Amino acid sequence: MTRVAVLDRDKCKPKRCGRLCYRFCPMIRSKVEAIKFEEDGYPVIVESLCVGCGICVKKCPFEALHIVNLPDELEEECTHRFGPNAFKLYRLPVPSPGIVLGLIGQNGIGKTTALRILSGEIMPNLGNYENPPDWPKIVTYFRGSTLQDYFKRISERKLKVVHKPQYVDKIPKVVSGEVSELLERVDERDKFKEVIGWLELESILDRTLDILSGGELQRVAIAATICREADVYLFDEPSSYLDVKQRLEAAKAIRKLVEDGKTVIVAEHDLAVLDYLSDQVCIFYGTPGVYGIVSHVHGVREGINIYLQGYIADENIRFREEPIIFHVKPPATSWESSEKLLEWNKMKKFYESFTLEIESGEIWKGEVIGILGPNGIGKTTFVKLLAGVEKPDEGEEPIKEEEIVVSYKPQYISVEYEGTVEELLRDIAKKEFASSWYKTEIIQPLKLKPLMERNLQELSGGELQRVAIA
Incomplete structure (x- = not known):
């Protein structure tokens, strides 16, 4: 079997983990130098000496290591590799x-x-x-x-x-x-x-x-x-x-x-x-x-x-355990609610070359409402009006029930916060951040745990989107 070992340097924190990958490696304990450390402190896994046990992967607290076993025949078809690990x-x-x-x-x-x-x-x-x-x-x-x-x-x-x-x-x-x-x-x-x-x-x-x-x-x-x-x-x-x-x-x-x-x-x-x-x-x-x-x-x-x-x-x-299945229609669900959260009357918003006219409507607790339309038709403006980010030029502002807090995720995300993902989420979620509900309903589904130690300035567009949703 061919061993492929990959280290994610963005996640690896060699000064904070106590080098657990090195300490628990069975090859190191057998006096075989399967893991070395570079001058910058990052580990390098020698794939030819690695036995693929996966202990280092499990011990790494930052999920920075990946060890994969592949057929030897595939190694002859390797097209490109960016560097060691x-x-x-x-x-x-x-x-x-x-x-x-x-x-x-x-x-x-x-x-x-x-x-x-x-x-x-x-x-x-x-x-x-x-x-x-x-x-x-x-x-x-x-x-x-x-x-x-x-x-x-x-x-x-x-x-x-x-x-x-x-x-x-x-x-x-x-x-x-x-x-x-x-x-x-x-x-x-x-x-x-x-x-x-x-x-x-x-x-x-x-x-x-x-x-x-x-x-x-x-x-x-x-x-x-x-x-x-x-x-x-x-x-x-x-x-x-x-x-x-x-x-x-x-x-x-x-x-x-x-x-x-x-x-x-x-x-x-x-x-x-x-x-x-x-x-x-x-x-x-x-x-x-x-x-x-x-x-x-x-x-x-x-x-x-x-x-x-x-x-x-x-x-x-x-390459995937379960097939992806598209249902002809979503599973039928019934939902009845007598609690109205948001209501708005006719509104208008004027721009230099665009006018958005909004008919009256309402939102009830538990509803999921989709807004459909082509780009540039006013969907974002409509959501901003409901969230209170923008004010209507004609008509009254949406009427919210008492103690209703509206959370708004913008379409285009700009990174102005200087700090890590964990620091940002702690600032926003407060006490909820440490709760089991927050971990199971927010962090795990959005796969945010590997990003916690990363600075927001370093994140890709997809990673930023997940953080913004959280």
Whole structure:
């Protein structure tokens, strides 16, 4: 068996744990140095000496260690590793001209890493991070497959690849100017007028990038990618921030690239969009942050069903214990309440180019109410009015019952708090933080325990979202 040991340095606190991983390791007690410590104090697990007992994983109070046993045969297919005790990726998706290849899998499983390798941004080190191979060795490694010619052309700069990144909110930090200026500057295919029509960008052409919403930035990023001339187009989560209609329009625009014989690869979480957009699918499975394995190519319907079932028949691999089942309708529940919590009459809110009109309504105790509508239609404004964050320009403020406290989680989260997740939650929850109810109903479902020692400034977008919900 091949051992994969991964240390999460963000979670590891070697000065606070007493080095429990080292003290309880049976190999260390047998005078075999399976765990070493670097100058900075962090442990390094020697995978060739580790027996995979998992004692260090259980003893680590910060859940910073992961030990996984994998078949020896898989080690020959290692594509990339970021360093000692770091994430490991096995295999790669295989691009095909005139085909949209969809990548599906949970966060932290290697989809973005695979796209960065295929874009040429990262040279695959084939697992040898200490002495990474050069391009001739990489090309030789992939001999006999489509990837041999692919990487040969990348190494010779004869293959042009365009990559739409995952985090579009970072675009204004590196690119400035108006939307129209950006799109005209990158328009190498004379598609400017067509693309802004497909993605409904006419109304924001004169806006600067730094004032755009997440959905607007996403559409601009997709438009800029489509406008560029390339052989291969890579899209990392193109439906993020978009509403249902915008997702379908974006999918249609991306599919038009295939009509020109282009190669397209899309990493996506939305199964409906993936089904509509893709011709073939590769499934990513493994342990998030530890290792990821790329499945062989499947037809889109078969691939999505495999992902939902959690079992790959042609590889005889079960990567999820329980299948994901979508019910035709949610389980029927009955709820009767005589306690009204919130009531509002007709209200209006005016902005420079937008007016929101709200009819009267009410909320009863125990109700879960969904607000449905496209981006920019006023959903956030409506919620802010109910929460008291905004005041109506016409009509009275919502009438709350006495002692009712409204908690509001904003759409876009800004990090102004300086401190750890635990400090923030203690400040907000007060005495409730130490209660068993808070642990079982808030911390455990949102998987916040591994984040407690982390500073808010260090968290990813998904981690920040979980903290904000808590």
